[in-house]
Amino acid sequence: MERPQAAEIRGLVEPNRVHARVYADPTIFELEMERLFERNWLYAAHESELREPGDYIRTQIGRRDIIVARSEDGGLAAFHNRCAHRGAMVTAAACGHVKNFVCPYHGWSYDSAGKLTGVPLRKSYPHGFVEEPGRDLEPVARIASYRGFVFVSLSPIAIELEEYLAPVKDTLDNLIERAPAAELVKDGVEMRQVYRGNWKLHIENTFDNIHTYFVHESSWDTLRGWEDDTKIRNKPDQLVQMIKANGWPLRDWEKSQIRAFDHGHAINGAYFTGTKIAIDRPEPWFAAYRQALQRRNGAERAEGILSLDRFNTLIYPNLVVNVRYQYIRVFQPIAVDSTLVRAFCFRLKGAPDEMYHVAVRFLTALSSPASMVSQDDHEIFNRIQRALSGDGHGGHRDSWIDLSRGYGMEHRLNDGSVDGMSGVSELALRNQFAAWLEHMTAE
Amino acid sequence: MPESNVKSADATAIPAALVREIEDFVADEAHLLDQGRFEPWLALFAEDGMYWMPSRPGQTDPLGVPSIFYEDKEVLAIRLRRVAHPANLAQAPLGRTSHLLGRIRIENAENGLLCAHAPMHVVEYRDGDGQRVFGGTCTYHLRRENGQLKIVLKRVDIVNCDAPHSFITIPF
Numbered sequence: 001m002e003r004p005q006a007a008e009i010r011g012l013v014e015p016n017r018v019h020a021r022v023y024a025d026p027t028i029f030e031l032e033m034e035r036l037f038e039r040n041w042l043y044a045a046h047e048s049e050l051r052e053p054g055d056y057i058r059t060q061i062g063r064r065d066i067i068v069a070r071s072e073d074g075g076l077a078a079f080h081n082r083c084a085h086r087g088a089m090v091t092a093a094a095c096g097h098v099k100n101f102v103c104p105y106h107g108w109s110y111d112s113a114g115k116l117t118g119v120p121l122r123k124s125y126p127h128g129f130v131e132e133p134g135r136d137l138e139p140v141a142r143i144a145s146y147r148g149f150v151f152v153s154l155s156p157i158a159i160e161l162e163e164y165l166a167p168v169k170d171t172l173d174n175l176i177e178r179a180p181a182a183e184l185v186k187d188g189v190e191m192r193q194v195y196r197g198n199w200k201l202h203i204e205n206t207f208d209n210i211h212t213y214f215v216h217e218s219s220w221d222t223l224r225g226w227e228d229d230t231k232i233r234n235k236p237d238q239l240v241q242m243i244k245a246n247g248w249p250l251r252d253w254e255k256s257q258i259r260a261f262d263h264g265h266a267i268n269g270a271y272f273t274g275t276k277i278a279i280d281r282p283e284p285w286f287a288a289y290r291q292a293l294q295r296r297n298g299a300e301r302a303e304g305i306l307s308l309d310r311f312n313t314l315i316y317p318n319l320v321v322n323v324r325y326q327y328i329r330v331f332q333p334i335a336v337d338s339t340l341v342r343a344f345c346f347r348l349k350g351a352p353d354e355m356y357h358v359a360v361r362f363l364t365a366l367s368s369p370a371s372m373v374s375q376d377d378h379e380i381f382n383r384i385q386r387a388l389s390g391d392g393h394g395g396h397r398d399s400w401i402d403l404s405r406g407y408g409m410e411h412r413l414n415d416g417s418v419d420g421m422s423g424v425s426e427l428a429l430r431n432q433f434a435a436w437l438e439h440m441t442a443e
Numbered sequence: 444m445p446e447s448n449v450k451s452a453d454a455t456a457i458p459a460a461l462v463r464e465i466e467d468f469v470a471d472e473a474h475l476l477d478q479g480r481f482e483p484w485l486a487l488f489a490e491d492g493m494y495w496m497p498s499r500p501g502q503t504d505p506l507g508v509p510s511i512f513y514e515d516k517e518v519l520a521i522r523l524r525r526v527a528h529p530a531n532l533a534q535a536p537l538g539r540t541s542h543l544l545g546r547i548r549i550e551n552a553e554n555g556l557l558c559a560h561a562p563m564h565v566v567e568y569r570d571g572d573g574q575r576v577f578g579g580t581c582t583y584h585l586r587r588e589n590g591q592l593k594i595v596l597k598r599v600d601i602v603n604c605d606a607p608h609s610f611i612t613i614p615f
Contacts, residue, residue, distance in 0.1 A: 187508075189508055194609050196609070219521070225524075235517065237518065353507065356507060357507060361506075363509045364511075369610050370496070370610070376533050378610055379610070383532075
């Protein structure tokens with residue numbers, strides 16, 4: 001396949017519109033894998049999955065199968081899941097614990113840092129062969145943890161993780177601080193959905209606040225017509241509350257917030273203030289949780305932690321964090337027109353079990369394949385992809401996708417971030433493409 | 444009354460008429476889903492009834508582990524009414540299913556509930572998404588209320604419950 005040149009890619013992105021090829025052209029997709037997903041900080045694991053030396057998880061970064069492990073010296077290691085001998089995956093398990101990774105093909109073994117430790121029939125290989133460099137499992141270029149969130153880059157990059165995360169790292173800080181013991185625990189269960197659309201459609205949708213009013217009408221309007229309106233609308237169930245909130249009038253969405261940051265990151269918020277989603281829960285366990293938080297942080301600080309009015313945070317390109325429900329989504333591209341959505345939630349160490357149950361319910365409500373909410377989103381992505389697919393293969397017409405809602409209204413703040421000045425702005429989408437263009441045109 | 448050859452876990456024989464009643468109940472239940480007659484389907488549930496499709500094989504905890512479905516009667520009612528809403532995107536047009544249930548095993552469960560298991564194959568078709576096949580086991584916990592059997596729990600364990608899926612709208 002012919003690889004698109006930088007000038008050609010620049011021609012696909014304008015300040016307030018993009019060409020359909022960015023969603024539909026397989027050569028663009030391959031370049032995204034190379035330049036955006038395999039040469040950038042990508043979320044790979046959480047340290048609570050890697051407690052003891054020898055603990056490991058497998059994940060997909062770009063097109064590569066990667067192992068992230070806790071090595072014998074207590075450090076973190078990440079390497080390609082591909083034996084240095086004949087290329088077989090050394091493990092097919094999603095996670096586990098090993099003393100050594102032993103390749104099932106010819107028995108080459110590697111320690112939990114990926115270093116070669118043994119080769120059966122060593123003398124049958126040419127003299128000095130085994131000792132040559134490059135016989136370990138190929139390490140990734142960069143690995144770093146920000147307070148337990150482990151990121152890797154498969155290729156060398158100059159920027160440090162903390163600098164990359166800087167504009168939105170307070171989201172991760174807040175998530176951790178929501179745990180009375182200031183520690184997050186991942187239990188390991190993920191929900192996985194696939195849709196037949198480009199990966200970018202989802203991160204765009206996540207910061208397109210008003211789509212909810214249109215896309216989710218079938219659920220919020222169903223709820224609105226309920227005969228016992230007050231009872232059902234006040235049902236303390238994350239799904240019902242989510243459906244209800246999706247039906248906020250458009251003028252309320254204008255009052256929500258969109259902010260965009262360097263590197264493509266974004267947040268949306270102002271969902272919990274005023275008449276919107278309550279921060280509190282009426283049950284006694286929430287009072288117990290609040291008290292535990294106050295004991296550690298003092299009353300004022302505890303309220304500050306609880307009241308951070310932030311819904312989704314995008315850590316570009318493919319990690320979305322929701323602090324209120326300790327909810328994480330990772331968008332994993334499969335092909336130009338196919339995406340895997342992995343979702344999970346954290347347990348807040350020191351919080352009552354019910355806090356985790358609420359997070360699990362939110363996770364189920366939004367990321368189960370049976371979710372009444374996300375399935376309408378996914379159907380929209382499927383339909384966009386079907387409509388655009390002709391443009392990716394040579395193009396039968398000059399097709400542009402609009403991103404202009406709120407264009408020109410935005411306002412740059414003193415800290416360098418940009419406020420959309422209206423929750424209906426497509427600012428975050430334009431900001432994503434600015435970052436996209438920078439990566440995609442870097443040789 | 445003749446006794447059937449169906450034995451419960453504690454070897455108490457279950458009356459043949461009750462076996463037949465449960466078999467008919469389960470067949471009718473699947474038929475209502477396949478016919479898209481969701482209101483009478485939902486009426487088969489007790490007021491405290493739950494529909495559960497675990498996301499993990501052998502899952503025992505519906506609260507601390509996410510499920511594909513874990514819905515009470517109210518939430519099921521929202522789900523099924525939404526299906527008919529003109530703005531429904533995910534089911535426009537509405538998908539169709541065909542259930543094939545295998546031989547039912549019945550046991551007396553605890554708490555006075557009757558427990559039945561049936562192997563299940565479901566073929567589902569939706570325009571735009573093609574045809575999918577799901578296989579697994581349906582487990583029913585039934586209670587008699589005013590002479591009628593009611594579903595306290597319908598649990599559907601699909602064999603690929605922990606695989607990635609595109610969306611599932613209609614309960615199996």
